[in-house]
Each structure stands twice: as C-alpha cells, then as structure tokens.
Amino acid sequence: TRDIEFTGYRFQHRGAALKTRYRQRWDNSDLNAVLYAGSLNTFKKNRENVAAIDALFNTRLGDGWDVRLRARRASQDTFMRRYKFNSATWLKSSATAERIKPDRYYYVEASDAQSLSAGTAADHQTTILPYVFYEDVKPGFRSSQTLKTEISAIQLDNDEGHDLSRWVGNIELTDQVGTGNLRTELRTALIGSYYSIQKKPASATTKTDDIGRIVPAASVNFGYPLAVFSNSGNAVIEPRLQLAYIGGKDRTGEIPNRDSADYRIDPANLFLLNRFQGYDYLRPGGRADMGVSIQANNALLQRVTGFIGVSRRLSGKPSAGLAVNESSNLSDYVASFSARPFDKISFSWSGRMAPDDFKLNESKTSVSGDISSLSYSFDHMQLAKPYFSSAAHDLEELTASFTYKIGNGWSAVG
Structure with missing residues (x-):
C-alpha cells in the first residue's frame, strides 16, 4: 500500500x-x-x-x-x-543494521550529524564511519559461570574537534556463588583497546598518537536478602557490598573521553564493574560500593521499591562524575523510591546528594494518576548549579500534562 x-x-x-x-x-x-x-x-x-x-x-x-x-x-x-x-537543533542521518539472537548481538552504524545552530563549527558535527559492535554471552567453565565477550571498532570524525579510531575487546567472566542467604558474585574482566588519534582541539591535553592499553579488572559482590513480615504487608531488604579494582596504567590524560563524558553515578551503574559503561575513561584504583535496597508490598502504598547507596574510593586518583567535589573519597549518595498509594497514584523519585552536607545535587520526581475521566502527570527535574559554570542558580524544570476522555473515542489533551 x-x-x-x-x-x-x-x-x-x-x-x-x-x-x-x-x-x-x-x-x-x-x-x-x-x-x-x-x-x-x-x-x-x-x-x-x-x-x-x-x-x-x-x-x-x-x-x-x-x-x-x-x-x-x-x-x-x-x-x-x-x-x-x-524544532530540532540537530539533524542526524544514519544507516544501522541490528541482529539479536538469544546469546549474541550484532550492531553496525554509519551516521552523520548536521547542526542547525549557526555557531557550531564543522569539526563539531560528528560523523561515524563506521561503528561495529558484537557481543556474545555463553556458559563459562562451570554451570554457575557466564562468559561475555565484546568486540567493537569505530571511526569517529568531527566529534568536538576530535578524529580518532578505536578498537576494543572485552572478556568478562561472572561466577555466582551461593552459601545460604549470602549471595556472592565474582567478576573478572580483561579489556584491551587500541587508539589511533588523528586530530584533537588545540586546547585539549590529550595526545595525537597511536595508543594501546590493557586493563584487568575484578570485583566481589555480596548481598544478604532479609524477609520481613507484618500484618500490613511484607518486605525484602537487601544490604549489598562490592569491592572492585581496576588495574593497568592510567592513560586518561592521553585518551580523549568521548564515550562516557556525560557519566554521573546513579543506582543503575553503582555496582557495575566498569560503571562508566565506556572504554575511554578507565582510571585505575580500588573502591567499595555499598547500598541497601527494599521491595515491599503494603496495604496503603501497594508495591514499594527503594534504594540508597554510595561509593568510597580506596586507592587511585579521583574519578569524574561521582561528586561535585571530585577530590572527595565518597561519591554522591544515590537514592530512589517508587510507590502507588491507594492503587490510584504512581509516584517515583530519584536523586543524588552531596556526601558532606547531603545537599541535593540532582533529582527527578514523577507523579501520575487518574481522577474519573481525567488522567494527569507531573514531572520535576532539578540539577545543582555546579554542573553549569554559567548558571547563577540551580536549574529546575516542571512539566504537566492532562488527558480528558470526552467520549466516543474523543480525548482532550493539554
């Protein structure tokens, strides 16, 4: 048709x-x-x-x-x-091919970005020719083990003044060890990468060179779930502790950070071995990641989930994206909470708090629900001033949306 x-x-x-x-x-x-x-x-x-x-x-x-x-x-x-x-300020043209299998994943991309802002220089309009990624997940040497292999290659041009090629191979072995209620996960990884950096901005401190790097990494993660029962509901509370170490030579001053420059710690990446989820910014050192999660069913709040956690640097230099004060040994405290009171209202909140005074550095709040034929949602986002050098105060944004069902398939949206 x-x-x-x-x-x-x-x-x-x-x-x-x-x-x-x-x-x-x-x-x-x-x-x-x-x-x-x-x-x-x-x-x-x-x-x-x-x-x-x-x-x-x-x-x-x-x-x-x-x-x-x-x-x-x-x-x-x-x-x-x-x-x-x-209303877009960027237009991206791309060609992608993706294949998903139960134990394998393939992805190929070529793209070119056009800026619609007159002040954007040509060397800031990124071209990818190409990006190739392959992932394979299969059983390890024992039934409790999983072996993951990642291979990727990219040619990146005009990325904020950088032209570079990057080849990466990553092998990661995970072993689940169970002893009663104590859950133990052992993880080891070996990351090999090679960079050919052809161009950089004049102000950058990184190198224009061919750079190779081998990074070993390991972690041990402990979890101890506890069940709590009462007349009004039940809950599972799980304290978690992870000790992680990233080895190899620190080359963050030589390799431009193009794949994880926007990283900020949150509940989803706190316990990842490579929590930056990229390969450019791998800083050697040891750390302890700690947190407590809760999942509960309550007569009033219905399904409740919550988490609070923090990371402490044990060795090595401070890493970016963990706290406003990057010299601090503690990261921001990260927390999240969600509930559905009376089965009518959905509420969720997540945020990051400074480790020294618990000042709220970032938060996201969402409230949604229904009242008869009216559906509503409110979203509030807040980001602290230190993340914007030109800002005079914290940045905040509040959005609201409403949908009213008129009948006969008609709705009014605002």
Whole structure:
C-alpha cells in the first residue's frame, strides 16, 4: 500500500512552502518520507530557496537483520524552526543494521550529524564511519559461570574537534556463588583497546598518537536478602557490598573521553564493574560500593521499591562524575523510591546528594494518576548549579500534562 499527501503553506509577506509526505509499505519493509521545499524569508536573505528531507526506511533482511535508514538534512539552518516545521537543533542521518539472537548481538552504524545552530563549527558535527559492535554471552567453565565477550571498532570524525579510531575487546567472566542467604558474585574482566588519534582541539591535553592499553579488572559482590513480615504487608531488604579494582596504567590524560563524558553515578551503574559503561575513561584504583535496597508490598502504598547507596574510593586518583567535589573519597549518595498509594497514584523519585552536607545535587520526581475521566502527570527535574559554570542558580524544570476522555473515542489533551 502507498499514499502521498501535499500540504501547502503561505506565510504573509514571508513566502510559501510545500510539504510532501510519501508512505509505502511492503511485506517486510516500510518507507515514510517527508520533503519540504519553499521560497522563504530567512535570516540570511529574503525569498531564499530552501529544502529539507526527513525520510525513514525500515526493512528486515536475511537471518534476522533489522536495517534502518534515516535521512535528515536541511539546506538552511534556521527555516525549519522559524516556520515551525521541526524544532530540532540537530539533524542526524544514519544507516544501522541490528541482529539479536538469544546469546549474541550484532550492531553496525554509519551516521552523520548536521547542526542547525549557526555557531557550531564543522569539526563539531560528528560523523561515524563506521561503528561495529558484537557481543556474545555463553556458559563459562562451570554451570554457575557466564562468559561475555565484546568486540567493537569505530571511526569517529568531527566529534568536538576530535578524529580518532578505536578498537576494543572485552572478556568478562561472572561466577555466582551461593552459601545460604549470602549471595556472592565474582567478576573478572580483561579489556584491551587500541587508539589511533588523528586530530584533537588545540586546547585539549590529550595526545595525537597511536595508543594501546590493557586493563584487568575484578570485583566481589555480596548481598544478604532479609524477609520481613507484618500484618500490613511484607518486605525484602537487601544490604549489598562490592569491592572492585581496576588495574593497568592510567592513560586518561592521553585518551580523549568521548564515550562516557556525560557519566554521573546513579543506582543503575553503582555496582557495575566498569560503571562508566565506556572504554575511554578507565582510571585505575580500588573502591567499595555499598547500598541497601527494599521491595515491599503494603496495604496503603501497594508495591514499594527503594534504594540508597554510595561509593568510597580506596586507592587511585579521583574519578569524574561521582561528586561535585571530585577530590572527595565518597561519591554522591544515590537514592530512589517508587510507590502507588491507594492503587490510584504512581509516584517515583530519584536523586543524588552531596556526601558532606547531603545537599541535593540532582533529582527527578514523577507523579501520575487518574481522577474519573481525567488522567494527569507531573514531572520535576532539578540539577545543582555546579554542573553549569554559567548558571547563577540551580536549574529546575516542571512539566504537566492532562488527558480528558470526552467520549466516543474523543480525548482532550493539554
């Protein structure tokens, strides 16, 4: 099946434009393409001929390969936002192929980004040619073990002034050891990486060189779940302790951190062996990760989950993303809580608190529910001033949305 749609726009004293949408579906493929063309007043000149494309093609090939082609490009950097065709400030064109098997994962990507901000330099518009990733998970040497292998390669150009190639191999062995209620997990890893850094910004302290690195890592994780019962409900409380060590030579001053520069500690990555989840920023040292989780069923709050934890540096240099004061041995305290009171309201909160004075550095709060035909949701986000050198105060954002069911399939949304 296929269809085509034309939409004309006439902007008084500012020009005209035509939006063309073409859609087609095959057995295993579909295409959705939107073309914009017009003669419009822009900040550059009056009645400039402009055009843009936003096209998406999906298909499945061979033995489970999902291929996705996306083309997003504009001939001029402001007209899409000025005339409310699209509010994006970046347009990314990409070609990806993905294959998922029960014990294996394959991913290939090539992409190019276009900035729609006039002040963005060409060497800050990232091109990936290509990125290849493979992961294999299989049983280890014993039934309690799991062996994971990762192999990846990337050519990265114009990434905030950096051009580099990176090849990575990672082998990780996990062993589950059980002794009564005490749960013990042993994890060892060996990460090998090779970098060819062709270009860097003049202000960067990293090197333009070929750099190889071998990083051994190991951790032992203890958990002791405790069951608590009462007339109003039940709960499982689990204290956890992890001792982790990252070895090898510290090369964070030589290798640009491109894959984990936005890292901040949170409950999801606190107990990961490589908690940065990238390979550029691997700083040697030892640490102790501690936390307590709770899962409960309560007559009033229904299903309740909560967590609080912290990481302490035992050796090595301080790592980025753990606390505002990066010289502190303690990371921020990370916490989360969720509940559904009276089975009518959903509430969730997560945040990070400074280790010295418990000042809230970051928080996310969500409240949603239903009142008769009205559905509502409120979201609040807060980030402390130290994360923005130009900010005069903490940054906060509150959003609200409402949906009212009118009837006969109609709803009012605001």
